[in-house]
Amino acid sequence: MSPDTESAAAPTREHRNIYQPIPMTVADRRDETADVRTLRLEFPGDAERTRFFEAYRVGQFGLYGMPGQGECVFCVASPPTRTDAIECTFRQAGRVTAALRDREVGQRITFRGPYGNHFPIEQWKGKNLLFVAGGIALPPLRAVIWNILDRRDEFGKVAILYGARTVADLVYKHELAEWDARDNVDLVQTVDPGGETDDWRGKIGFVPAVLEEVAPKPADTIALVCGPPIMIKFTLPVLAKLGFPAADTYTTLENRMKCGVGKCGRCNVGHLYVCKDGPVFTVEQLKAMPHADM
The missing domain is CATH 2.40.30.10 (Translation factors)
Structure with missing residues (x-):
């Protein structure tokens, strides 16, 4: 590892x-x-x-x-x-x-x-952080976000982009409102075209397209991405295009695990076990993994 x-x-x-x-x-x-x-x-x-x-x-x-x-x-x-x-x-x-x-x-x-x-957050002290999440995949990043906010002075700027299919599909709505009200967090919410309501004030568009529009500068910034495989598939190339290094871009593999302790072999990818060597990987690591599902 x-x-x-x-x-x-x-x-x-x-x-x-x-x-x-x-x-x-x-x-x-x-x-x-x-x-x-x-x-x-x-x-x-x-x-x-x-x-x-x-x-x-x-x-x-x-x-x-x-x-x-x-x-x-x-x-x-x-x-x-x-x-x-x-x-x-x-x-x-x-x-x-x-x-x-x-x-x-x-x-x-x-x-x-x-x-x-x-996620090696102790290595990120002083760094800016960009969180990109879609749908039900916000929970892993929610834990990181609150960990960072509870130690806010130790980190740089915090930007969050969160999207869902419809307004009704956005999770943690009360916490999204709390993050949006903070002056030390930049939150952007988006829903797919047709998923908005009459009173929706966020973006309308798919996460990769909105990311290209609102992403911060890649310098000194760590990017974390969690979402459906199709979202990750189209989001990672956008981050690469914007200049985010593969070694500083993190995501998770979670859909393969069963026993949790590396015994059943179900989550094997090449010589790695997602449950033991993951679920957190950098894009640099994923590029070296055969048939890693993202």
Whole structure:
């Protein structure tokens, strides 16, 4: 692995069973869109909570599950600077996500993690940051954004471009409004043509085209991109055209993972395992990977 992306610390001897989850209590839940929900999850005790936050870095993921139903891989959508609980955001797409969505406040789900590598934000101190996200792929960047904003003085300018198919498909609307109101964040929102409402004040257009219009200067700027594969496919060439170095452009691969610990082989890409060597990669790394899905 390149030093540009950092792997999580090895598990302690206390965690002998790498597949053993812990019970997490649903402390809150909210609907982001008609089919996307955020769960706020509390740890069963201080020991588990401390152990998690000693290891967790933004960009890592966990496996969230229901006994008898299975597990799903989601990023941890909250930052390590807020240590009272964690959050995950997901779209209902099958049996397990339907079961997770049905959990009421006070009920439990299972969780194991954090797994994978992370965004190396400690290397970005003093740098400008450009976040480009589409649709349901904002959660991984949301964790980074809040981590940066909670330590705002350590970083340069922050620009966020977020797009969705329609206004109704924008997630974290309350937080988007909060970011938009800040004088130290430059937020641009866009929806696809035809997805706007009568009172929409954002851009109308696809993310790659809007990015070319509003992107900041590439000098001393780190770019982070998360979105549907088709969006990433057309966004990365725009960043390259604008002069953003491949080594300073980050994205994530998340759709292949199953076990989370490099045992099942499902996420193998060449000699790498996305769940262990990723999910965070630079574009420079992706160029060297055979058939990396973006």
